[in-house]
Amino acid sequence: MPPTATLEDVKAYQLKVEKDKITPHNLPPCPRCRVDSSFFKIHAYRERRFLIIIEMLIKAAYCSLVRFICPGCGKTFTDYPDFAIPHKHYTRPSITGFSASYLESDDTTYPQAVMVDNSTPGYPQNDATLAPSTIHRWITTLSRFTQTCRKALILLLQENPVSSICRDLARLIIPQRKYKTNQRKKQLFGCRQLVIIEAFFQATFRTSIFTKLATRCAFS
Numbered sequence: 001m002p003p004t005a006t007l008e009d010v011k012a013y014q015l016k017v018e019k020d021k022i023t024p025h026n027l028p029p030c031p032r033c034r035v036d037s038s039f040f041k042i043h044a045y046r047e048r049r050f051l052i053i054i055e056m057l058i059k060a061a062y063c064s065l066v067r068f069i070c071p072g073c074g075k076t077f078t079d080y081p082d083f084a085i086p087h088k089h090y091t092r093p094s095i096t097g098f099s100a101s102y103l104e105s106d107d108t109t110y111p112q113a114v115m116v117d118n119s120t121p122g123y124p125q126n127d128a129t130l131a132p133s134t135i136h137r138w139i140t141t142l143s144r145f146t147q148t149c150r151k152a153l154i155l156l157l158q159e160n161p162v163s164s165i166c167r168d169l170a171r172l173i174i175p176q177r178k179y180k181t182n183q184r185k186k187q188l189f190g191c192r193q194l195v196i197i198e199a200f201f202q203a204t205f206r207t208s209i210f211t212k213l214a215t216r217c218a219f220s
């Protein structure tokens, strides 16, 4: 089974939007004028298309996202469901799952990383499939959550000071065949750290770093 959010996940979020259950409380304070997010007001609803994978087919699922506005300066902020990553149509389980499958084995190539049980998820309308270059870009995106990872690590060590996570992170090596530049090496490293921290976070707190923490860190 390819990693993906489900149609039920998307529908459940839509229902929360319709029942006014989405609040601005998890958002960070306004970076411009420091107004606390609990004072933010609903500004607009915007329909977003997500791509989920059902029986190896990439299908569109739609739900509304809520935009809040800061009463102090008028800056707007979007609340994202935990299956979403800003500016990405594929869902967070797909983005982290396919990226992890590229990184977890030293020999895996990008064309191999898009495969699940010897086939590649594809679009029902044409012959196009999930592109290897998409995973390359997802890894770049995931490598940018440095603030979220730092906060998650602090929380994990507070919860369990003798956790093996620091040893696991210190042991990380990125095989040389996976990068040509130092910048790419850093991105691969950052993404692998995120995958490990997320696994520890899930095991410790039974929730994802994307449920609240990434929102509080403004997806940085």
Ligand SMILES: [Zn+2]
Binding pocket: 030, 031, 032, 033, 034, 035, 070, 071, 072, 073, 074, 075
């Ligand atoms: Zn403001």
